[in-house]
Amino acid sequence: xxxxxxxxxxxxxxxxxxxxxxxxxxxxxxxxxxxxxxxxxxxxxxxxxxxxxxxxxxxxxxxxxxxxxxxxxxxxxxxxxxxxxxxxxxxxxxxxxxxxxxxxxxxxxxxxxxxxxxxxxxxxxxxxxxxxxxxxxxxxxxxxxxxxxxxxxxxxxxxxxxxxxxxxxxxxxxxxxxxxxxxxxxxxxxxxxxxxxxxxxxxxxxxxxxxxxxxx
Amino acid sequence: xxxxxxxxxxxxxxxxxxxxxxxxxxxxxxxxxxxxxxxxxxxxxxxxxxxxxxxxxxxxxxxxxxxxxxxxxxxxxxxxxxxxxxxxxxxxxxxxxxxxxxxxxxxxxxxxxxxxxxxxxxxxxxxxx
Ligand SMILES: [Zn+2]
Numbered sequence: 001x002x003x004x005x006x007x008x009x010x011x012x013x014x015x016x017x018x019x020x021x022x023x024x025x026x027x028x029x030x031x032x033x034x035x036x037x038x039x040x041x042x043x044x045x046x047x048x049x050x051x052x053x054x055x056x057x058x059x060x061x062x063x064x065x066x067x068x069x070x071x072x073x074x075x076x077x078x079x080x081x082x083x084x085x086x087x088x089x090x091x092x093x094x095x096x097x098x099x100x101x102x103x104x105x106x107x108x109x110x111x112x113x114x115x116x117x118x119x120x121x122x123x124x125x126x127x128x129x130x131x132x133x134x135x136x137x138x139x140x141x142x143x144x145x146x147x148x149x150x151x152x153x154x155x156x157x158x159x160x161x162x163x164x165x166x167x168x169x170x171x172x173x174x175x176x177x178x179x180x181x182x183x184x185x186x187x188x189x190x191x192x193x194x195x196x197x198x199x200x201x202x203x204x205x206x207x208x209x210x211x212x213x214x215x216x
Numbered sequence: 217x218x219x220x221x222x223x224x225x226x227x228x229x230x231x232x233x234x235x236x237x238x239x240x241x242x243x244x245x246x247x248x249x250x251x252x253x254x255x256x257x258x259x260x261x262x263x264x265x266x267x268x269x270x271x272x273x274x275x276x277x278x279x280x281x282x283x284x285x286x287x288x289x290x291x292x293x294x295x296x297x298x299x300x301x302x303x304x305x306x307x308x309x310x311x312x313x314x315x316x317x318x319x320x321x322x323x324x325x326x327x328x329x330x331x332x333x334x335x336x337x338x339x340x341x342x343x344x345x
Contacts, residue, residue, distance in 0.1 A: 081226045081280075098280035099224050155217070155230040169225075170279050172232050177278050 009119060013112040014131055024051035025137045025197040033202055035215040044145030044211030047204055050138040050189075054111025056104040057097075058118070060127030065102065068121035069094060072114060077102060084168035084181050095168045095181060103179065103191070105138065137197055139204070141188040145211035150188060152207050154180065158188075174203045220274070223300045224282045233278040239263045240271040240285045241304075267291055269309040274298075 026049055035047075058065055066077035075094050078085045084095045092106045106114055115129050141149065150158045156171040157163060158180075168181030168189075176199055179191035192200045205213060219228035245251040245259055264270065270290050275283045287296045287305045296307045 081224065098282055101280075155232060172230065172278050 011112070011116060011119070014134060015109065015112065022052060024049060025192075025194040026051070026201055029198045029201045030215075033198075033205065035205055035213055036209065042212050043214035044143050045141060045149055045204075045208040045213045046143040046146070047201075047208065047213055047215045048140045048142075049216070050140060052108040053133065053138055054104075054106040054108055054114065055132040055136055055191075056106075056111055056115060056118075057130040057132050058102045058104060058127065059100055059130075060122075060125060061100065064122060064125035064127060068118050068125075068127075069102075069104075071121045072117040073104070073106075082167050082169050084166050084183065086183065090183065093183070095179070097170060097179075105191070108133070135194050136191055137194065139190040139192060139200065141190065141204070142186050143211070143214070145208070146188055148211065149204065149207045150180070153203065154178075156180065173200065176200055220286070220295060221298045222276045222279060222282075223284050223298050224280045225276065229276065229279055233276060235275050235277050237273045237275050237283065240273040265290075266309065269296070269307065271305055271308075 058069070062077060062079055066079070069075060069077045073087060073092055073094065075085050075087050075092065078094060078096045081096055081099075084093060086093045092110075093104070095103045095105075097103050104114070111131055111133055115131060118129055147158055154171055154173045156169060163182055165182050165185055168179060170177065170179050173180065173190065176196040177193070178196070178200065179189075181189045181191070183189055190200065205215075218231050220231055220234050221228050222234075242259065245255060248256070251259075268289060268291055270288050272286045272288055273283055274286050275281065282301075284298055284300050285303070285305065286298050287307045288294070289296060297305065299305065
């Protein structure tokens with residue numbers, strides 16, 4: 001299928017031909033637990049899902065990965081712990097997860113081409129790329145009370161002095177594990193496992209109720 | 217609730233993110249075929265249970281998911297240092313002067329302290345006064 005000459009890696013595109021129907025991990029939740037209506041105008045918390053993005057988990061040595069990532073994505077691999085970097089238009093990101101692991105998030109549909117390009121750029125380097133797109137989804141929180149909701153939900157310090165823009169951590173959220181990150185002054189992102197998506201979503205609805213919540 | 221310094225994330229994290237995984241620095245016998253049953257049994261089953269300084273392996277399971285080492289006082293629960301895999305502790309039971317400088321002491325008020333200095337020092341002084 002792939003005519004790359006690199007090792008024995010078999011790649012396959014997880015997006016089938018012909019645009020079959022696809023649902024976000026939260027589709028069931030939207031149907032069964034719609035947000036309370038009528039308070040959208042004064043909502044202190046705005047919750048959105050960035051559904052069906054491309055998620056790639058890169059593992060390997062920082063030097064080889066940095067070169068490959070700069071070639072293919074045009075972003076330098078964040079070498080500092082808990083760092084999060086974006087490309088110029090803010091659509092593609094790469095985040096430090098552990099000393100030999102990074103999470104790349106790109107617009108949905110780009111992930112397979114990116115995976116192939118990365119493999120080509122990596123050549124024989126000892127590295128692993130896993131397409132985790134189907135396994136997780138991204139929620140964004142904004143609004144005047146977004147930080148208060150986070151303070152109720154995670155023991156991680158979300159004060160701006162401890163959690164500046166460009167930081168991202170894997171931590172405890174409610175009783176689940178999420179990747180919490182701060183792409184901008186106004187927005188927070190939660191990368192949530194598919195199996196925890198409904199739980200986190202309903203937790204957020206509940207925790208935001210006192211401020212008013214606006215969902216899509 | 218207390219904080220532990222992860223040597224890979226390079227910051228203090230809530231204890232809830234970690235799990236203890238037993239004694240650190242266990243070396244598998246280099247030549248198992250020529251190891252006595254007693255030596256092999258010691259390696260597999262027997263662990264130290266000291267009163268005082270102990271070196272333990274922990275894992276930052278809800279975080280970077282890396283294993284690392286902790287030097288901990290089993291009497292006071294104070295964590296004296298954390299260091300990456302492959303490194304040796306700077307604080308051991310054999311170095312009493314270091315122990316004193318690092319503030320290791322018998323539990324007096326039953327406090328549990330935080331991950332690493334200097335915060336733990338400040339906290340100890342605060343709570344013991
Ligand atoms: Zn860590």
